[in-house]
Amino acid sequence: MAGPFGLVYGATATDSGIETFPAILASILVFAGASQIALVELIDDGASWAIAIATGLVINLRLALYSASLAPSFRDFPRRWRFPLATLVVDQTAVLSILEFEEEDDPEYRRWFFLGGGLWMITPWIAGSVIGVLFAGDIPSNWQIGFAVPLMFTALLIPTVQNFPKLAAAIVGGGVTVSTTWLPSGSNIMLGVACGIVAGTLLAERAARSAEKAPT
């Protein structure tokens, strides 16, 4: 799925007037689609460099949250694995690994799983970006490749919603984000995520307390 998403980014970058080399380099070095799309659109809009980069980083703040989720597993990896593997932390690798690591606790298996997942993601991502950059004008509009964005995030979202508190985290997170789009670009996502995390955590703690009280 990273392929079509890369295609969307590549086509957007070329449409925004970014040259071929920097547009493709971004997919290799930044490797975070939503922030790359925001950056090239802001450059095209003539936004100042400080605002463009800050917006990209706000969108990517979630990578720090993933870093926190993965840190307990990565602690068991050798340093020469830990730091290079961090370059591959994105939504897909983080979410799928967090789910997999609940079942598998062997550090060696875990680091190979993460490396494999990362390469599985970054290869089609770069290939899709290159095709999108080079053939931006030739992609038929009735393919509606923009649909790849909500589709990919929904595909990742649904397997993570395993109980009521997590469902609440998703609904509050998404609901607050779409109802605060008047906030500066990107910050509505961070506000929505923060509210979602608080709502989900409070409900999970409440569920745990009532489970303790319930007669066995």
Place this chain on the structure above:
Amino acid sequence: MSPLSQILLLAVGSYFLRVSFIALASRVTEISPRIETALSMIPPAVLAAIAFESLLFDDDSLRGLNEWYIALAIASVVAYRTKSAAWCVGIGMPALWITSLLI
């Protein structure tokens, strides 16, 4: 500042975000249950935020009711039944194309 320099700065900043807690982890030995619960809420909250926004908004304006909602509903049912992201995506794009032809 050139687009290339902006891309490089975003890349460096993003790496710092990715490595932040992983680099600190060797010094942290205990994680409280509350933090652990909060961390488990991150994926659903973040993914829903981006999915909802990209579905409902086309650039800055609200997307009208169209075939995207139908195709995404079909893909969501597939994801729920199969528990598989790959199936959801594999069905989702063709579902959109077929729905577009029918509407």
